[in-house]
Amino acid sequence: MRSFMTYNTHMDMSVSIGELARLKKKHACGGDIFRVTYVGADIKARCEKCGAIVMLERAAFVRSRTNTKIADAAQRGET
Secondary structure (H helix, E strand, O other): OOOOOOOOOOOOOOOOOOOEEEEOOOOOOOOOEEEEEEEOOEEEEEEOOOOOEEEEEHHHHHHHEOOOOOOOHHHHOOO
């Protein structure tokens, strides 16, 4: 008998503080890149365009982020 709760096992649930994530849905300001500032049951992220803070449930955050990796300018060596 199958359980009524099934999870996508291929979904990467790992999220770390300082990570840049591009979300599928844009913020009200038009930005779609967010920097993770808190990780727990919920994810707190700051919009890179306007600086607003949003909180999403971890599962909602993981579902809404795209698979594209975003390199921070500091990580690329740019100043």
